[in-house]
Amino acid sequence: MPLLEVDSLVTEFATDEGPVRAVDGVSFTVDRGETLGIVGESGCGKSVTAHSIMRLLPQPMGQITGGSIRFKDRDLVSLPLEEMQALRGNDIGMVFQEPMTALNPVHTIGKQLTEVMLLHRDISADQAIRDGVEMLARVGIPSPDVRMGEYPHQLSGGMRQRVVIAIALACQPSLLIADEPTTALDVTIQAQILELILELQKDMGMAVILITHDLGVIAETSDNVAVMYAGRLAETGTVFDVFDRPAHPYTRGLLASIPRLETEPKSRLSVIEGMVPGLVDLPTGCRFQNRCPHVRDICGQRAPGIEPVADNHFVSCVRWNEL
C-alpha cells in the first residue's frame, strides 16, 4: 500500500468571478522512501496540490471539493482539525520556497526549532535543545550551538533554508513536501540543498514530494514525475519514462524549449506558442489545445481521460498514440 494516495483531488477557490478549480481531478501515489517530482508552470496547481495535502489552503476561500487524500490509511480530507495538526510538522514536514517568510523574524532559530519538537514529542526543554543542536549539525550548519541563539536575519539564504529543513525534519516525518525549496537560491547553494535533502532522505527513509518548475532539478532528484498543466495532470510516469519517452505534447514542448549547455549558441529555441489559459475561462476539452501543435477538432470536444502508455506511465491526451 502506498504511503500517500491522492485520488481525483479537486480544490476550488472562491473568487469574485465565481468558483475557480485550481486543481481538477489530480491523482497520484507516493511510496515510502520514494521521491515524486511535481513539475509545471505558474498557476498549474502544483503548490495548491501540496497545500491541499497539508490542509493549509487559505481560508475560507480555498476548499477541497472532491476526491480523497489517503495518508497511512487515513483520509486527510475529512480528518478533524486537531488530528491534522498532530500530523503536520510531525509525520508530514513541509519546506517552503522563501525561507525568510517561512521563519519568524522575531524568534531565535532555537525557539522555532524546539517549538515543533516540544509540540509533537514528549521531551523536556533541555532534551529539545540538545536534539535541536544535533539537527542543525545534521543539516550542515557550522557552530550549531551558537546558531540556536541567533535570529533568521543573521543567516544567509542557504543557511536559512537549512534551518527550515531542520524544522521540517525535526520529528522524523515519513513524508516531506518541498515546495520550490531551491528556487530563491543561487545555483551553487541549490546544489548543496538538493544534495542535503537526498542525503537525509536516504538516512531517514522518508518519502519526498518535490515541487518545482525546473526540469533539471526533477531529473536529478526524482523517481517519479507528475507534469501538471492548468490544474490537471498532463503526464505521470517514472523519471525515465517522462524524460526519455514523453508522451504528452506539453511535456515534449517543455523539454524541447529549455536552453541546454550543449545546444548551439544563438540557435533558435523551440517554443510553446501562446500562453496558459486563465482558470476562469478554461476551454472545453483539453486545456493545452490552444498551444498544441497537434490539435484536432476532437481535442475541443471532450476532456481527455488518463490513458496508460506503459506500466506506471500515464498520459492525458487523446492523440498520444498517433504522435
Add this chain to the structure above:
Amino acid sequence: MSGPLLEVRDLQMHFPVKEGILLRARQFNRAVDGVSLTIQPGETLGLVGESGCGKSTLGRCITRLYAPTSGSILFDGDDITRLRGRALLPYRQHIQMIFQDPMESLNARHTVAEILEEPFIIHRMGDKVYRAKRVRELLDIVGLPARSASRYPFEFSGGQRQRIGIARAIALNPRLIICDEPVSALDVSIQSQILNLLNDLQREFGLSYLFIAHDLAVVKHISDRVAIMYLGNITEYADSDVIYRQPLHPYTESLISAIPVPDPHQKANRQVLTGDVPSPIDPPSGCHFHPRCPKVMERCRSSSPQLVEVEKGHKSACFLSET
C-alpha cells in the same frame, strides 16, 4: 575594423557602508572592484555570477544610473564616465536597459501607449502622430496586438509585460541594451519565446547586448562571449561554447557542475561547493574564491591572481591556468 562599441576599463564601484552616529563611512562595499570588458557592435556579452557578485551594479554603471568610483567607460570611443545631466542624454538614447521584473519597471498607472511614448517625449522626438505610429510599430515588432496600447501593465501576463519592457528599450533605436536577468522571472515555455525575440531583434537592428543572468545555460545560449564574475571581479572570460567545453577557472567548473541537467541518465557526479559567497564588504584575502575553492593552494590565500589571457580570447584569473 572599427573599435568596440563599449569599452570598460578597470571600473570600480564602491558603496560606502555608513555606521555610527555621524554616519561616517568606515567601510566600503566593493561591489565592482576593477572590471574591464569590451562589447563589439552586434555582439552579446553574457555576464554570469551569483547574487551579490556585482553583475547588476556593473550594468547600472554602464547605463550611468550610478556614477562609478573610478575607472572609465567608453561608448563608441567617447568617455562617458564623468558625464552628468543633459550631457548624458544622447548616450541614454543609445544605451537602454531591460529589467528582471517588468511589473516593477513599468509604471502601473500608465497605459502601454504612454509607457512607450515617454522615451520620445523625453528626447523631444516627433509629434503626436509620429509617436502613435511608432507605438503601433513597436508593439508589432515585439509581437503584441495593437489593441494593447490602451491597456495597463497589470492586464498582461509576465511574458507579455517583458515584451512591453523590450518595446520600450528598443523605442529609440539604441545600440546597446543592458538586459538584467530578463527571463529569470518567467516560466520555461515563455522564457524561450523571449530569448528568441531578443535574438531576432539583434539580427534585425544590429543591437549589442550585455546579458546579465545567473543561469549559465541561458547565458551560454544567447551570448557570443561570456564573462564570469565573483565578488566584484571577472574570473573568466571566453567564447560561450569554449567556456562550457574547457572551463579554466575552478569557479566556472563548479558553476557548470551545479546546473541541474534535465536528463535523468546524467545523475550528478557533481562537485558541490561548500560555504556561501563571502561579503564584498570584507572579502577574503588573496584570491576571493579561495575559501570555497576545491583546488586551493597555499599562495591563493595571500596573493590574488590577475586575469590573464591563456589562449586567444580566453582569460582566466587563477594561478592554475597560468602555468
